Amino acid sequence: MIKAAGLTKTFGDKNLFTNLSFELGNTGLYLINGVSGIGKTTLLRIISSLETSDGGSLEVKGRISYIFQENRLFPWLSLEKNIFLTAVSHEICTEMLNYLGLYKDRNLLPAQMSGGMQRRAEIARAFSSDYDIMLIDEPYSGLDEGNIKLVTSLIEKTAEEKCVILVSHDNLELLREPDGIIKI
Amino acid sequence: MKRSIADKSNQSNRIVKKVIPTAAAVLFWIGLWWFASILIGKEVVLPSPYKVFIRLAQNITTSRFWLITAISLLRVASGFVFALAIGFILSLSAFFCSPIRTLLNPFISILRSVPIASFILFFYMWLSTSNIPIVSAFIVVLPVVWENVLMGLENTDKGLIEVCKVYKINGITRLKILYLPSLKPYFNATIMSSMGMAWKAAVAAEVLTTPKNSIGKELYGAKVYLDSVDLFAWTAVIIILSFMIESLIRRRLRKR
Numbered sequence: 526m527i528k529a530a531g532l533t534k535t536f537g538d539k540n541l542f543t544n545l546s547f548e549l550g551n552t553g554l555y556l557i558n559g560v561s562g563i564g565k566t567t568l569l570r571i572i573s574s575l576e577t578s579d580g581g582s583l584e585v586k587g588r589i590s591y592i593f594q595e596n597r598l599f600p601w602l603s604l605e606k607n608i609f610l611t612a613v614s615h616e617i618c619t620e621m622l623n624y625l626g627l628y629k630d631r632n633l634l635p636a637q638m639s640g641g642m643q644r645r646a647e648i649a650r651a652f653s654s655d656y657d658i659m660l661i662d663e664p665y666s667g668l669d670e671g672n673i674k675l676v677t678s679l680i681e682k683t684a685e686e687k688c689v690i691l692v693s694h695d696n697l698e699l700l701r702e703p704d705g706i707i708k709i
Numbered sequence: 710m711k712r713s714i715a716d717k718s719n720q721s722n723r724i725v726k727k728v729i730p731t732a733a734a735v736l737f738w739i740g741l742w743w744f745a746s747i748l749i750g751k752e753v754v755l756p757s758p759y760k761v762f763i764r765l766a767q768n769i770t771t772s773r774f775w776l777i778t779a780i781s782l783l784r785v786a787s788g789f790v791f792a793l794a795i796g797f798i799l800s801l802s803a804f805f806c807s808p809i810r811t812l813l814n815p816f817i818s819i820l821r822s823v824p825i826a827s828f829i830l831f832f833y834m835w836l837s838t839s840n841i842p843i844v845s846a847f848i849v850v851l852p853v854v855w856e857n858v859l860m861g862l863e864n865t866d867k868g869l870i871e872v873c874k875v876y877k878i879n880g881i882t883r884l885k886i887l888y889l890p891s892l893k894p895y896f897n898a899t900i901m902s903s904m905g906m907a908w909k910a911a912v913a914a915e916v917l918t919t920p921k922n923s924i925g926k927e928l929y930g931a932k933v934y935l936d937s938v939d940l941f942a943w944t945a946v947i948i949i950l951s952f953m954i955e956s957l958i959r960r961r962l963r964k965r
Contacts, residue, residue: 575871591875597868601890610886611876654876 531581553704554684587657594662598635605631612653621649764942781924788846796854838920845914846907861895
């Protein structure tokens with residue numbers, strides 16, 4: 526599903542990664558590992574075609590969904606409309622709102638929501654969409670213990686049917702053993 | 710009950726904080742005008758606000774006043790609305806298609822830098838005098854719309870653009886959920902800042918071309934006959950109308 530060969534990326538004088546190669550299957554949980562500032566988010570951005578690499582080749586087959594590192598909700602749309610915008614169906618949107626405890630607040634605007642609620646909304650939007658590959662960047666920031674467990678379970682369940690690529694510094698011990706690690 | 714008490718308190722707060730200081734400022738300037746008119750003592754040079762007010766009150770009672778005011782207002786509104794609509798479409802096209810932007814940039818620069826009087830005199834040879842004020846208002850407002858709409862589009866949140874890219878939200882949907890809401894504050898600012906400009910340009914065109922039934926023609930007549938009281942009375946009409954329209958638009962925009 527994702528095949529990278531000799532990927533290289535530089536930012537000015539800084540070399541983020543050189544000659545990075547990996548191959549990921551249709552399903553499974555994959556971690557991107559590396560010290561802070563090494564280019565983990567950049568790699569997710571390259572996979573999602575938001576950025577291009579400076580060298581090497583990358584083949585991505587499938588529709589992508591992306592939980593960004595920072596919340597990117599449309600400030601003028603209600604929580605429900607933000608999620609429904611990318612959702613496969615209204616049922617899935619409602620299901621996700623219920624699962625993440627957002628249903629009763631579905632009519633709130635992002636500015637009226639706490640940081641944790643916004644994070645859950647960002648996660649709900651990504652999981653409601655039509656995708657084959659899920660890119661997740663620091664999903665747990667701003668979440669309490671209960672919601673961390675809910676999101677962890679969602680990630681693991683999704684990884685049984687789809688390809689999940691995760692970047693996270695926290696709560697990795699809660700996750701099951703990954704199917705692969707991309708070391709930068 | 711609680712709500713109505715809160716509403717009343719908000720209203721009295723607004724009166725204390727905004728209405729009273731504004732009224733005091735207006736009264737101060739009218740007082741200064743009055744004082745200056747007494748000091749000068751020549752009605753032709755500077756009439757007293759009292760005389761101007763009396764003339765305005767006399768004018769208001771005639772049907773001719775309302776006809777002239779309505780037609781001038783219609784001219785300003787036409788030029789303004791055309792400029793908003795066409796400016797919006799042109800800016801949107803220019804944002805999504807850079808050759809259009811390259812093509813239109815010199816044209817907009819010319820509109821921005823050439824004095825409006827030159828355009829008025831140029832169009833005098835081409836258009837009927839009653840259409841020149843409309844075109845003048847249009848010419849003055851168009852560059853403001855162009856600049857603000859383009860700035861609004863360029864300042865659209867890059868993060869949200871990326872969300873649209875990832876989820877393949879394109880075309881009309883992207884325009885509706887991303888660009889148009891992002892543009893709203895810029896477009897509102899354009900409306901507020903260019904309304905006064907449209908008035909100035911249209912009335913200037915009316916003064917220079919003196920079309921039938923126009924405030925500008927009345928101003929020109931007042932100048933020719935050295936009737937400063939009438940000149941001030943008609944100028945007051947422009948100020949009052951401009952203020953009323955601006956307040957009306959501001960209120961409408963705030964409600965949306």
